[in-house]
Amino acid sequence: MNSIPIEYYLILSAFMFSIGVTGVLIRRNAIVVFMSIELMLNSANLTLVAFSSYLGNPIGQVFVFFVMTVAAAEAAVGLAIIIAIFRNKLTVNIDEINIFKW
Amino acid sequence: MPQTTNEYLLILPFLVLSAGIIVSLCVELFFRKGKELLPYLSIALFLIVAYLSVGQIYEKNVLFGGMLITGGIPAIFNLLFAAAGVLVMLNSIGFLKKYGFYHGEFYLLTQLSVLGMMLMAGSGDLVTVFLGLELMSIPFYVLVGMNRKKVSANEAAMKYFLLGAFATGFIVYGIALIYGIMGNTSLIDLTENFYIYSENIIFITGFILILIGFSFKIAAFPFHMWVPDVYQGAATNVTGLMSTMGKSAAFSVIFILLTAVFMNDAGSKLGNYFAVIATLSMLYGSIVALSQNNLKRMLAYSSISHAGYMAIGLAAGNKAALAGIMFYLAAYTFMNLGAFGIISIIEGEEDKQTDLNSYAGLAKRFPFLAGMMALIMFALAGIPPMAGFFGKYYVFISAIQSNMTWLALVGILSSVISVYFYLRVVVYMYFKEPGEEISVKSDYSAYAAVIFAGILILSLGLFPDTFLSVIEYIISV
Incomplete structure (x- = not known):
């Protein structure tokens, strides 16, 4: 049985990463921006796992566990921050959160 | 493995x-009264870390199969983090009580972030870099937004969080690409074979993605958008913490990534990337600061x-640059x-009294504070006997050594522009009549x-050689 070539994984993950970056840059809802960031992290995870299976060494898979753990911690803090701002301003739209200007 | 117990002694900090x-x-x-005790506990901890790190400066060790490096440059960074941590703690004791958060x-999160910075500075593997970075950044997000009833703090925290996590995304993807080419995540392997790997387009893409991620953390120009808002919105002592130690930690990782470049005095293709970033950051920062009236935003x-x-030093990429940047970081x-x-x-x-107007006539009301502020502003502007001057001097010299004289000239031009807004504070303090009464x-x-x-600042400025010779000795070993 032939396995899927590594290039397919890399192209898919590069595509996911680009979607994530675009999402961060053009979306205006803080939650959606945050989801796009998670997509970037997951594309990196996919790359790591693909390389790990291609190279036949486990370092990449171990790294993915670290990334997932850290992403969970980051999500906890990030959602708490977004809730805090929603309580004060009743919006999570980035364009309306603009006290600071130069 | 006879080394095992020894390894645990070496990571004692x-x-x-x-x-x-x-x-x-x-x-x-x-303990109900526990938080009265915590700042002193933190100061004691940081002093112990400083003491242990001083003992390690001259002995470099690679521990845990290359995961962690102690001694040498990491030890100097640990010393810097510990000293800065003590200053932040002293500053926070009264400040936190004053402004209702x-x-x-606060103390716990500061300690956690310092631990993350120490991991970053001592990392010998991309895994350690990533974990240290997050251990530093996540407490920072919380610290910025800790005053959760204040809208400006919320806003600052959200901007910092979203852009910080965005940068993390770049760094992780870059690490993934580098891992695919190297087959491992060891920074020692990366340093030894840097010039072989850097022929590979995927490796260079990954490397640049990591550098972009860290450019966010050092607040360089195209990736600076979060800086003014976050520095202004965060509580002042938190701003001090992340503007200095966070930046130093990010630089420490860039040093480790570029060790091969620095040690060969060779420069690299990446020199152009840093030259562009340096020029844009210097000019943008200096020119926009001219129009700022809020002191936190100006800083x-x-x-x-x-x-x-x-x-500039990163663009020059030689040993003198490494020593110069370390000196600059300490001074800064x-x-x-x-x-x-x-x-x-x-x-x-x-934050009502952070505008320049609040500083009008400060010399008459608080001569001591005004004097110290003037000293610091002179140092930031780079007036000779102060630390800031030698930092700039060493960095510019290293650029000239690498045939990048134009970059040093841009740097001098930008320093000249920056003298205006630093000295404006001094002028306000000494030559303006006091405005409305401020309560301190x-x-x-x-x-x-x-x-x-x-x-x-004064001792770094008056005896720059003492500090610099230690760094140069470590680099030459």
């Missing part, structure tokens, strides 16, 4: 700090331009901590922090 974090957590949790967690733009000066850390210390003493409720609560520990910062 990390172990002490980790144990201290757990003890602090318990103290905060179980008096929570014991934020000045921080962008300082990142630019340090990036103490200058900024002193400046933010004074701002935190003077500012009132709701006396706070002796914060005064102590400012005095220590001033002493360190």
Whole structure:
């Protein structure tokens, strides 16, 4: 049985990463921006796992566990921050959160 | 493995700090008066870390199969983090009580972030880099937004969080690509075979993605958008913490990634990337700072331009640059901590007294504070006997050695522009009539922090060789 070539994984993950970056840059809802960031992290995870299976060494898979753990911690803090701002301003739209200007 | 016990002795600074974090957590949790005790506990911890790190400066060790490096440059960075941590703690004792976010967690989170920075500076593997980075950044997000009833703090925290996590995404994807080419994540392998790997397009893409991620963290120009808002919105002592130590930690990782370049005195293709970043950051930071009236915001733009000066050294990429940037980072850390210390003493409720107008005639009301502020502003502007001058001098010299004289000239031009907005503060303090009365609560520990910062700035400026010769010795070994 032939396995899927590594290039397919890399192209898919590069595509996911680009979607994530675009999402961060053009979306205006803080939650959606945050989801796009998670997509970037997951594309990196996919790359790591693909390389790990291609190279036949486990370092990449171990790294993915670290990334997932850290992403969970980051999500906890990030959602708490977004809730805090929603309580004060009743919006999570980035364009309306603009006290600071130069 | 006869080395095993020895390895645990060598990571004693990390172990002490980790144990201290757990003890602090318990103290905060179980004692009602615990948070009165925590700042002193933190200061004691940082002093122990500093003491242990001083002992390690001259012995470099690679531990745990290349995961962690102690001694040498990491030890100097640990010393810097510990000293800066003590200053931040001294500054915070009175400040937290004054402005109504008096929570014991502040100390805990600061200790955690310092542990993360130490991991970053000592990392020998991309896994350690990533974990250290997140251990530093996540407490920073919380610290910025800790005053959760204040809208400006919320906004700052959200901007910092979203852009910080965005940068993390770049770094992780870059690490994934590098891992695919190298087959491992060891930075020692990366350093040894850097010039072989850098022929590979995927490796260079990954490497540049990582550098972009860290350019966010050092607040260099195209990636600076969060800096002014976050520095202004965060509590002043937190701003001091992340503008100095966060930037130093990010630089420490860039040093480790570029060790091959620095040690060969060879420069690299990446020199152009840093030259562009340096030019844009210096000029943008200096020019926009001219129009700022809020002192915290002005220092934020000045921080962008300082990142630019340090990036000159990265572009030059030789041993002199490495020593120069380390000196610059130490000088910058103490200058900024002193400046933010004074701002935190003077500012009132709701940050009303951070405008330049609040500083009008300060010399008549608070001659001591005005004198220290003037000293720090001269140092930031780079007037000769102060630390800031030698930082810039060494970095510019390294650029000239690498045939990048034009970059040094841009740096000098930008310094000349920056003299205007630094000295404007001095002019306001000494030559303007006092405006409306400002209320300042006396706070002796914060005064102590400012005095220590001033002493360190002066001693770095008057005896630059002492510090520099240590660094140069370590690099040459």
